[in-house]
Amino acid sequence: MRPFTYERAADLAQASRLGLETGQGQTDARVQFLAGGTTLIDLMKLDVLRPERVVDITPLRSPYATIEAGPNGLRLGALAKMSTVAEHPAVLADYPAISQSLQLAASAQLRNMATLGGNVLQRTRCPYYRDPSWMACNKRTPGSGCAAIAGFNRNHAVLGVDRSCISQYPGDFGVALVALDAQIELSGPQGQRRIAFASLHRPVEGQPHIETTLMPGEVITAFQVTAGGWARRSLYLKVRDRASYEFAIASAAVALEMDGEIVRQARIGLGGMAYRPWRAHEAEAVLTGKPLTEASAEAAAAAALGGAVTHGNNAYKPELGRRTLVRALMQAKTMPVATRKDC
Ligand SMILES: Cc1cc2nc3c(=O)[nH]c(=O)nc-3n(C[C@H](O)[C@H](O)[C@H](O)COP(=O)(O)OP(=O)(O)OC[C@H]3O[C@@H](n4cnc5c(N)ncnc54)[C@H](O)[C@@H]3O)c2cc1C
Missing domain, CATH: 3.30.43.10 (Uridine Diphospho-n-acetylenolpyruvylglucosamine Reductase, domain 2)
Known part of the structure; x- marks a missing residue:
């Protein structure tokens, strides 16, 4: 060091x-x-x-690690520990996708140590990024190339990539946040501001070394999620090579507002597939206003992965991503949901 x-x-x-x-x-x-x-x-x-x-x-932990849950929504301090948030009764009951995304991440020891703010800013697990003996990595050394494109790319992204970088965003919590339309609170030398979580991570656009829209000196202070029936009918499904202590090769965060069999609103995030936390708007459009059936879930999943670009070892990913999303949607349809008068 x-x-x-x-x-x-x-x-x-x-x-x-x-x-x-x-x-x-x-x-x-x-x-x-x-x-x-x-x-x-x-x-x-x-x-x-x-x-x-x-x-x-x-x-800064004491003012910025609080968890506030009320009729209008949830506010999570950015310095809260992953384990504390995952186990919070209001998060478990009313925002299950958030609790599950944290609970299924890393190990118990890591979750007891790691914070929400650090979690969303974790770096890719691309082996070429993490090993400086590889010269070609545009994320580490702009202009040097991307060793993963012709290299071992089994775990690499298929959505939102370009020739400059095919690395995968590795986090779970961020996928739940992007699906639930979360906002983040930032504080920096220019004052405070609030932005959509979806705009925190930049598209690759040939500049993989610039990952976020944070300004110099800006600290993430909190995350906010609005309450609603869709948040209560939400889940996070994670597929990985082993049952625990492993990053996702595919995941889906799904939040549904249902009227009987009909989908009134669908919010869908995908993990393990993309360069950044991925919102699957195309899939949401396929489902909205229609009955949720195996066939409509498959059509939505096909739309979500329609733009996938593979590079050899990761050719299996679009199909795995589709199956993961279909399973998540069918599970969300039948999950037990508590009714709340106060939301
Ligand atoms: C073996 C292993 C397995 C893991 N498995 C998973 C997994 O399955 N799923 C998953 O999601 N994650 C996984 N992780 C990642 C882990 O969750 C993150 O390392 C952790 O959440 C980072 O949080 P931290 O508080 O330790 O951040 P730090 O390491 O302290 O910081 C990380 C980055 O964020 C910046 N930062 C931190 N807080 C703020 C803030 N409030 N405002 C602005 N910038 C900030 C820092 O400058 C730094 O660049 C794994 C990690 C390891 C080591």
Whole structure:
């Protein structure tokens, strides 16, 4: 690991000031925030991230790790631990996709350490990104190429990719957030702002080294999800190579508002398939206003994966993605849902 300066932020203003050189969404910025450290320290040890300064934001935990659930929705502090949120009674009852996406991620030890803010900003598990002995990685070294395109790409993305990068977004929680139309609260040197979670991660567009729309010094302070019947009828289905402690090769977050057999609203996120947390609007359009049957679920899944681009080893992915989505939709249709008068 390379030498770096360590500083503890006493408050949000100091965190933003010390973090000013975090760059504009650049993956390898000169300043990094330390929350749970489970991505950051890992990648520093691998010599992938080489920050000159690490700003510890754990002192902000007490104001920014709270969980508030009310009739209008859910607000999750960005420094809340994954395990705490996964087990919260209101999250379990009214936002099952969120609870499941966190519960099915990583290991118990990691979930006890890692925060929500760090989770959505975790980096890809692409082996060519994580091993600096590979020269060609546009995400690490802009302009160097993408070793994965002609390399071992079994776990790589099939949606939202281009010739500059085919890496896969590895997180689970972000897939639930994008499906549930979450908003995020940000605080930085220019003040506070709120944006759709869907606009946090940038499309690749030939610039895989710029991953997010965060401004220099901006800290994620909270996530917000609106309450509703669709949030209660939501689930997260994760398919992986082994039953626990593994990243998704395919996943689907599904939230449905049903009127009998008819889909009034569908919200669908896909994981394990795409360059960033993926919202499947095409699939939602196929389902809306129609009865949810095996046939309509298959048509929706075909629309969701219609634009898939494969590169050899990952040729199995579109079919796995389709089957995962069909299964998630059929499970969501029949899941027991508590009725709430207060939502
Ligand atoms: C072996 C292993 C298996 C895993 N399996 C899974 C899995 O199956 N599913 C899954 O989803 N994840 C998985 N993970 C990833 C894990 O969930 C993340 O490492 C973790 O959530 C990151 O959170 P953290 O608080 O430790 O972030 P940190 O490592 O502290 O920070 C990560 C990044 O986020 C930035 N950051 C952190 N907090 C903020 C904030 N509030 N505002 C702005 N920037 C911030 C930091 O600057 C840094 O760049 C796995 C990790 C490991 C090591």
